[in-house]
Amino acid sequence: MSLVKDKSNKYIQYRFGTKSKIEMEFPANRTKESWKQFHYNSYYRGGGIQNAGMEIDNLQFTNNGYEYLLFRTYHAEGEVYSAGILTTDVKGKETRIIGNYKTVKGCLCHLQDSGMIEIEDIGLSF
Numbered sequence: 001m002s003l004v005k006d007k008s009n010k011y012i013q014y015r016f017g018t019k020s021k022i023e024m025e026f027p028a029n030r031t032k033e034s035w036k037q038f039h040y041n042s043y044y045r046g047g048g049i050q051n052a053g054m055e056i057d058n059l060q061f062t063n064n065g066y067e068y069l070l071f072r073t074y075h076a077e078g079e080v081y082s083a084g085i086l087t088t089d090v091k092g093k094e095t096r097i098i099g100n101y102k103t104v105k106g107c108l109c110h111l112q113d114s115g116m117i118e119i120e121d122i123g124l125s126f
Contacts (some may be wrong), residue, residue, distance in 0.1 A: 003059070003070065003108070009116045012038060014061065014068070026063045035116045037061055042109060043110070043124055044081070049076045056124050057108035064116060065090045072108045073126045086125055 005012040011030035017023035027034045039060045047053045051078035060069045069086040081101040111117050 071126045
């Protein structure tokens with residue numbers, strides 16, 4: 001899975017598959033309007049282990065009746081990092097794809113600094 005954006009923020013796009021075979025691209029068109037098709041929120045609580053510190057970032061979009069939620073988390077208790085994709089079909093069945101956090105490049109958290117995506121209350125999932 002890759003979440004890519006143009007260096008000058010002309011578009012954002014989700015891609016699933018391999019370099020040689022992309023199985024899904026969302027949205028299909030790489031335009032500034034693509035930013036409006038994604039919904040972002042985050043939660044941060046500092047204070048380390050004593051305060052059960054955590055960071056949660058979620059990016060959600062809907063495609064062909066499926067809801068996709070990309071997540072990245074950090075929990076100070078146990079120094080636990082995670083990332084993955086949660087998909088929900090039209091009947092509400094959830095499928096969780098756990099990512100290998102060691103392969104994560106970049107951070108969903110930087111989206112809020114781009115000025116391109118609206119921060120919304122979509123709930124927090126991980």
